Amino acid sequence: MIPWLEPTSPFPDVSEALTLDAPGLLAAGADLSPQRLLLAYQNGIFPWFSEGQPILWWSTDPRMVLQTEHFKVSDSLKKTLRRVERSRTGHGAAAPRWEVRFDSAFEDVMRACAAPRRDGPGTWISEDIIDGYTGLHAMGYAHCSEVWLDGELVGGAYGVCIGRMFYGESMFARVPDASKVALAYLVAFLRGQGVRMIDCQQETGHLASLGAAPIARSAFLAHLREAIREPAISRWEVVAPLTP
Structure with missing residues (x-):
């Protein structure tokens, strides 16, 4: 089960991203504030999700x-x-x-x-x-x-x-x-x-x-x-x- 992030939660280490079912999926939740986005990119993480889904955060391997x-x-x-x-x-x-x-x-x-x-x-x-x-x-x-x-x-x-x-x-x-x-x-x-x-x-x-x-x-x-x-x-x- 992937971690659920609150607005103040740090991102998990990218090594924890899933390798099966949804390869690269790291976490869900938090928000899309500029500060959160900036932190994500600094750590090699990006948001990607479809309408109706929660915010999903990814760090794919390979990239x-x-x-x-x-x-x-x-x-x-x-x-x-x-x-x-x-x-x-x-x-x-x-x-x-x-x-x-x-x-x-x-x-x-x-x-x-x-x-x-x-x-x-x-x-x-x-x-x-x-x-x-x-x-x-x-x-x-x-x-x-x-x-x-x-x-x-x-x-x-x-x-x-x-x-x-x-x-x-x-x-x-x-x-x-x-x-x-x-x-x-x-x-x-x-x-x-x-x-x-x-x-x-x-x-x-x-x-x-x-x-x-x-x-x-x-x-x-x-x-x-x-x-x-x-x-x-x-x-x-x-x-x-x-x-x-």
């Missing part, structure tokens, strides 16, 4: 991560990125006009990530989740990458950054490749800032196609402990992704 130097850009995405960059820097055709921003519409990105998908219902991102992460954003720990097309928000990604450790949470796209464009610009920026690893939490084929791969939780935690001690990134500025 899916994206090494920023291993980010894969397909040939089709390279073409899109070149088009976006030409438009973004004023060297492309007048229309359509692409723009990439960081942190100008954090809550809008979260709500877009929470919206129903074409192939299914909405995500697990509830109002409580939105409140918690917008609180982290106000504290300077949560950030987003946004893709705009002719003044409309069409893609984005958001996550949490502590020191030089970034934890990816969710992405969305309203036009083809928009979420990948948002991720590409985010990865380029983070790599330039010395962020070597993005936590992807759980293994999926889509993440693997972008270069993510599972590593042992022990290796993930060892990197995390060092990375979160690094100075926080002071300025979030858009830089062009590599498109060879």
Whole structure:
């Protein structure tokens, strides 16, 4: 039986996470306050649960991560990125006009990530989740990458950054490749800032196609402990992704 957390309860050690039935499930309960979320990420723990469930806390083993130097850009995405960059820097055709921003519409990105998908219902991102992460954003720990097309928000990604450790949470796209464009610009920026690893939490084929791969939780935690001690990134500025 997993531990039930009260608002003041500490997290169990991640070594106590279940290995059967629900691998990686560590605890339930507590709250989604910015302070609780920050403590979770500092210890390699993340919330993930469905509507009608209590808050569930996880620490998966192995852990899916994206090494920023291993980010894969397909040939089709390279073409899109070149088009976006030409438009973004004023060297492309007048229309359509692409723009990439960081942190100008954090809550809008979260709500877009929470919206129903074409192939299914909405995500697990509830109002409580939105409140918690917008609180982290106000504290300077949560950030987003946004893709705009002719003044409309069409893609984005958001996550949490502590020191030089970034934890990816969710992405969305309203036009083809928009979420990948948002991720590409985010990865380029983070790599330039010395962020070597993005936590992807759980293994999926889509993440693997972008270069993510599972590593042992022990290796993930060892990197995390060092990375979160690094100075926080002071300025979030858009830089062009590599498109060879």
